[in-house]
Structure formats: structure tokens, C-alpha cells
Amino acid sequence: MNELERMLRADLHDVAGTVDIPVRLDTVAAVRDRMAAADHRTRWGRIALAAAVVAALVIAAFWVAQAVLFRTPDTAVPNPLQTPSEPAPAPSADPSAQPPTTTPSAVPATPSPSASAAATPVDPGGRTVGMFVYFAATESFPNLVREVRQVPAQTPARGALEAMLAGPSDPESVTLWNPDTKILGISEHADLITVDLSREAEDFNLGAAYEGYMVDQLVYTITEAFQPTFRVLITIEGRPFVTGHNVYDQPMTRGEGTDSPIRLVIDTPAQDATVSSPVRVTGLAAAFEATIMWEVRGTGPEAPVVAEGVAQTDEGMVLAPFAFDLPPLGPGTYLLRITLDDPSAGEAGPPASETKVFSVR
Template sequence: MATHRTRRRPWRGALLVLALGVLLGSCATTPGGDPTPSEPPPTSAAPTPSPTPPATAEPRPTTAYFVVDTRAGLRLARDVGPGSATDPVQAAVERMIEGPADPDYTTSWNPETEVLGVTRDGTTLVVDLSAEARTASVGSEGAALMIQQLVHTASEAAEEPGAGVLLTIDGAPAGELWGAVTWDEPVTRADPLDVRLLVQIDVPVEGATTTSPVTVSGEAAVFEANLLWRVVDLAGTEIASGFATTAEGQTFAPYSFTVELPAGTYQVVITEDDPSGGAAGEPMTDSRTITVG
């Protein structure tokens, strides 16, 4: 019986080996046996955004105290002005010496006086002025109020109402001043009921241009927390009036009121209530002249 043999085709095996080699070459393995994916093509790095510069804080308003004559004698009135980039205490004292924007206020400090520096000695603010500070034409009442004027101005600018203030002149203790007082140790604020104007407008400031409605705010120490107000035009004709209630429980309490006004120039006047009917003297007032656009 004849035997048939199947003839091998060697080219088929070669093709199988070649295909297996290609497959293994295109899929490398990690030591754990898992295929390693192909790396993505390189990309350009995204630009790093520039850091946003911190916002620059607006300088807070420069507040100085000035003098006004009232039924109770000379009193201190607060006047809020534009902010300054310099030391706040120095800026406030310079403004106090320069003089007020409100024509109802005044100051006895010699306008030629220079602020030579402001330093701290513990809890005391030391204000050094030039020799011109020794020149002032005031009596004992005015001299005492000049001291309180500087004390109130410096301590408010420092946001330390309880701080003591010491005046030096050309670096030395002031000593005797204006032929009426001696200032050789730190002085703190006197009782505000004894030295401050009892009704005070802080906003708007004198000469401000604003829009309607106009919001008026400030501080007052008034009978039963009742503050009277009115608005007059330049001819003195009353345009609007009303009253505001101050917050209770404080010596000087905040108040605020709003009034609609047509375009024009006006004077806003606030007045303490007078339960005595004039027996206590003319009520204390404060005013601001403003323009409504």
C-alpha cells in the first residue's frame, strides 16, 4: 500500500514568525507585564499667568479739629478732608495748622508752623513742631482749647482716641506756651461734652458737589436723641426740613438722613433741639454748603 506524505510549506511558518515579531515589537511591556501606552506627542507648556497685583487701599480721609464759637464758648468742630499718602498723624496735624475749608471754623495755630515729625513713646504720640508754634494770640480759654485741638486731631488720626499727646518744639518739651498754659507731659482728650460742638456734619464735606438724593451723616449729642435739620438756598429760603434720630446709649451718637433736592447750591444746617425755648442760649448748629448736580 502506498503511503502519502504531506509536504510542509516552510514559507507559512516564516510568515507566522514575522507577524509575531511585529506584534511584540509594537507592544512593549512593563515589568508587571502590562502594556505601556505610547507617550503623547510633546506639547508647548501653557504660559503661567502673571500674578494680579494687590489692590492699593485708598488713603482714609484726613480729619482735623478746628474751633467754633458757640453759646457755651469756644468748641472743637471736626472737619473731614481728602486722604493723604503721608503719615496720617502728620497729615492731620499739617491740615489743622493750615486751616479749615469751612468758613465757620477757625484755628489759632500759626500757619507758618512746620510739622518736624511724629513719633511714639509707648502709648504717647509725640508731635514735634517748629518754633513758629510758640506764636499765637489767645487767652487762657483759647490756649487750653488749642491743646485739645492738637490732642483730638493727632489721636483721631492715629485711631487711638485714648492716647496721650505730647508737644515738643524743635525736639524739646514745649513747656510754657502762649503766656497762658504749660505743656510738659502727655495730655489726653477732655470730656467731649465739655470741648466738642454738640452737633457735627461729617458728610458731605464743605463745598462738595453731589447728586440727589443727598445723604447727610455725622455725630451729635442732643436732647432725647432728636436732631433738627433744614436745607436753605443761597437766598435763605427753606427748601426742606425735618428731624433725625441719633443712636442712643452713646455720648456722641451717629445719625443719618436723606433728602431729595433739585439741582442747585444749598446750605444744609443741623441744630440741637432746644427744650428750654432759648433760655439756655442759642442752640449749637453746624452747616455745609453743597452743590447738587
């Protein structure tokens, strides 16, 4: 250290000795406490943030588990089905809807070519259930009729639609759907049934009224496998069912395609059935003053009437069940015809009428 450095050191020492810095213990303690409190708040803030992140992750994991592990499959789970001896309750009809004065030519006069293939395949166990399948009557259209068909117990909804597409066994009724239509899927969500069909379903040539009955034919048939009050959405390969007359992009219930799709149905005896006498006749009718007329004759072109009479439905002016016994009949083949009472004497068009051919053993 040279002389100049020694002089500067001495001067700095002398100046530092004159500086007085007051230090109080309570001031130091207050500063320490403030620093400790700030550190405490920071630590608890970090803990709260971590807890919130963990809670959010737990809630997200719960919803993922519920959506993936516990999701109800999008498949049809039918309710217990009706059998031939326990028919489904029928919907009410609106008898005020007036039928056309002539039978439109758009409905085929003969059943579809695939009517002979009406039977649907059974499941591997061979178990079947009875289902009502709906068709359009050709003799007294507009009117939907139905047949009891045995369908696979494992897939009753699909079996019923396949039977509908295949066609009826009664030569006086027909399916309005293109028989080449394929059923791509059937699903149920609460009270909504979605039926997805192939594009062949759009290949038809019907007027607006017949199109409505075509839609009703499917809606009535598919709801037999679930509940009559369920809604039905028809899609074509996943998109809305669009025709030249309507866009069916909303769910439909029974009867929304037309005002009154069913006026008269004979359930028993079934077409071509062999029964014992006395023959029990049952069905549904929307009859004026609950009155229906019936007659039985042979099946030949000039066969005479062998019995005739009048019967009553359970209630007039709405679709209601009827049941009565025919007089004793000898062995042979017969044609039963039931006709609704016509208060207009033909002015409102021909009254609804249906026939069944049956044999007495």
C-alpha cells in the same frame, strides 16, 4: 688657711656633731599636703574670678546689642487709617458742660489766610488716605468740627497736622494754631505720641478756654493717625509747651483741654460737595433727648426754607452718630443747617449749630 682658721673649723665641726634635729616623715608629708591644698584653692579661686569676669562681659555685650542693634526706632508707625467711607469712632462728650452765653471775640470770624492752601502734598507714588482733621467752629463756638482730608499715605500723621495748620475749607471754621508753625518731629512710644513744634506755635492770642480748644484740636487730629485713646505730649523745640495760662508738660488724651470739645459735627455732605438726590446726611451730636433739628434753604440772602424736619441721634445726652435722608431736591445749590435741641430756651446760650453748602447735580 692659717692656724687660727683651722682651730675655728675644728671647734665648729665638734659642736655641730652634738646637735640632734628630729625629722619625721609624717610631719613632712602633712606640711606638703597643706601646701598643695593651699595652692589648689588659689588656682580654683583664680578660675572662678576669671569666669565671673567673662560672664559679666557677655551680659554687657548682650544689653549693648539689644539697645543698639535691636532698638525700635523713635518714629511714628501709624495703625491702619480711616477713610472717608470708614470714619473713626468718635469720643463721648459731656453734655453737662454749659457753653458761654456769647461768642467770644478772640476766635477769628473768617478762616485763616492760608485756607486756600489746605491741600497737603502727596507722596511720590501719589497714594493718599482719608483723615479727619479738626478745626474750631466760628458760628457756634465752643465746638470742634472736622473735615476729611486726603493726606500722604507714607506720612499720615504729619500730613494731618499740616492740613490742620493750613486751615479748613469751610468758611465757618478756623484753625486756632499759628499757620507759621513748623512740625519738627512726631514720635511714638507705646501709647504715647510726642509732637515737637517750632516756637511759632507759642505765638497766639487766645483766652484760656480757646487755648484748651486749640490743644484739643491738635490732640484729636494727631490721634486719628494712631488710636483715639493714645496720649499726646506737645513740646516746643524739645521743651515743655508753656503758655500764659498753662504748662502742658504732661501727656494729654482727647478732651483734656476742655470738658466737651465736640457738640455737633456734619460729616456728609461735605462743604461744597456735589451730590445726588436724595442726599444722605451723617454726623455726630451730643443732643438733649437725642433730638436735632434741620432745615434746607437756598444760598441767597433771602432764600426761603425748602425743607425742614427733626432727626434723632443713636443715643441721647452723649456724643452719638446720626444719619437721615433729605427729601428729594432738584438741581441747584443749597445750605443745610442742623441745630441741637435747646431745653433751656436760650437761657444757657445759643444752641450749637452747623451748616454745610452743597450742590445737587
